[in-house]
C-alpha cells in the first residue's frame with residue numbers, strides 16, 4: 001500500500017461529504033488507486049455505488065481492485081441488464097452485408113441517385129442509413145434528425161447533405177422501428193441500439209454514488225443518463241480533459257462545465273520530471289486545467305531513440321508507413337488493434353485502381369482511383385486522404401497487403417506501432433513519436449522580417465500530442481513533434497515545475513467535429529461505453 005499523495009488524500013476526504021466531484025487526473029497519476037481509496041471510504045460508510053468504465057477490459061481491472069460494494073461495468077452493461085437482454089436473440093443473428101439490410105428495408109438495388117457530381121448507390125445509401133441510426137443512438141436526441149446523417153466523403157457541402165438526408169431519413173426511421181421488435185426484424189441489432197432504448201426510458205440507477213471514468217470523452221447518450229441521476233446519487237467524474245481526443249466523433253468533455261467540486265491528481269508515477277515538463281508544454285497549449293509533476297524516483301530521458309519499443313502515429317496511414325519502414329529494417333512489428341482497418345483501406349484502393357466501386361464506407365462515393373486522387377489533391381475536405389493516396393501510389397496495394405500479412409502479435413514483436421488514439425491508457429519503456437505529427441501550416445501573412453509565420457497550434461492536435469508524449473516511462477523521442485521547439489507556442493523551452501499547484505490554466509476547449517474514419521484512428525469496439 002502506498003502513502004497517498006496530498007491530492008489523493010484530498011479526493012478521499014472530499015468523497016464522504018456526498019458532494020458531486022470532478023477529478024482531473026493527469027497521465028499516470030494513479031487514478032485507479034485513488035478511486036479504490038474512494039470506494040473503501042464508501043464501504044466504511046455503508047454506501048453502495050457503481051463504477052462506469054470506458055470499456056470492458058478497464059471494468060474487469062477495476063472489479064479486481066475495488067471492494068464488492070462498488071459494482072464495475074460499462075454503461076452498456078447497465079443498459080444490457082435493463083433492456084438489452086430482451087434482444088439477445090436478435091444480437092446473435094448472423095452478420096450480413098449492409099446492402100442486404102438496405103434491400104430488406106426497401107432500398108432498390110438498381111438505384112444510383114445523383115448527389116452533386118457523385119452517385120449514391122444502394123450500397124452507399126444502405127451504409128449511410130445504418131450509420132445514421134448509430135449516430136442517433138449515440139446522441140441525446142429523442143428522434144432521428146438530419147444532423148444524424150453522416151456527411152459523405154466527396155459530397156460534404158450543406159445543400160448536398162440536405163439532399164442526402166432527405167433520401168436517408170425515411171429508411172433510417174424505418175430501421176429504428178424495425179429494431180424495436182425483440183424477436184424478429186431485418187436490421188442487425190447492435191449494442192448501441194439497446195443503450196439508446198435504455199436512455200430513452202429515462203432510467204433511474206438505484207445507487208448512492210456513480211463514478212464515471214474517462215469522463216472527458218463521454219458520448220451524449222451516456223452523459224444524459226449519468227447527469228439525470230444527480231438528484232439522488234453522488235456523481236464523481238474522473239478523467240483528464242487534456243486527453244479528450246474523440247470530439248470528432250461526437251464525444252464530449254463532460255468534466256469541464258460540470259457543476260461539482262474540482263479536484264486534481266497531478267503527480268505522475270509513470271515518468272520523471274523531464275517528461276512532465278514536455279507534457280506541461282502541451283497542457284499549456286491545450287489550455288488544460290492541470291500541470292504535472294514527474295516522479296523524483298523515475299528518470300525519463302528525452303532524446304533520439306533509434307530502436308523504440310513503441311512508435312506512435314497520428315493517423316492510420318502514418319502507422320502503415322511506419323510498419324513498412326520497420327519491416328524493411330528487419331524487425332518483428334505489431335500494429336496495435338491489428339491490421340483490419342488498413343487492410344480494408346488497401347483493398348478499397350485496389351478496387352478503385354481497377355475501376356471498380358468499393359464498398360468501403362469512406363470511399364464508396366468514388367468510382368475510380370483518379371477521382372479519389374483528384375478529391376484528395378484539390379478539395380480541402382479531402383486533404384487528409386492525400387497521405388493514403390501517396391502511400392498507395394508509392395508502394396502499391398499488393399505490397400501494403402503483404403506488409404499487413406507479416407504483422408506479429410504484440411507479445412512477440414520487437415516494436416509496436418500504434419496510433420495515439422489506440423495508445424490511450426497504455427505505456428511503454430521507450431517511445432518515438434512518428435513523423436506524421438506535422439506542425440500547423442504557415443500563416444498567409446509573413447512576419448515583419450518577411451519570413452513565414454507558423455499558424456496557431458490546433459487544440460485538438462495539442463491534446464493528441466499530450467497523449468502521445470505521456471506514454472513513455474524511460475525514453476521519449478518527440479520525433480515528428482520536434483517542430484514545437486521552433487514554434488512560438490512551444491517557447492520558452494519547458495523546465496520541470498517546482499510547484500504543481502492544485503489547479504491552473506484555462507479549461508480545455510471542445511475539439512471541433514471533423515471527418516470520421518480514415519484520417520483518424522482508433523475506433524471503440526462494441527460494448528465499449
Ligand SMILES: Nc1ncnc2c1ncn2[C@@H]1O[C@H](COP(=O)(O)OP(=O)(O)OP(=O)(O)O)[C@@H](O)[C@H]1O
Pocket residue numbers: 002003004005008025026027028029030031032033034269270
Ligand atoms: N501514492 C502513491 N505512491 C506511489 N505510487 C503510487 C501511488 N498511487 C499510485 N501509485 C502507482 O502508480 C501507478 C499507476 O497507478 P494506477 O494503476 O492507480 O493508475 P491507473 O489508473 O492505472 O493509471 P493512470 O493514472 O495512468 O490513469 C501504479 O503503479 C500505482 O501503484
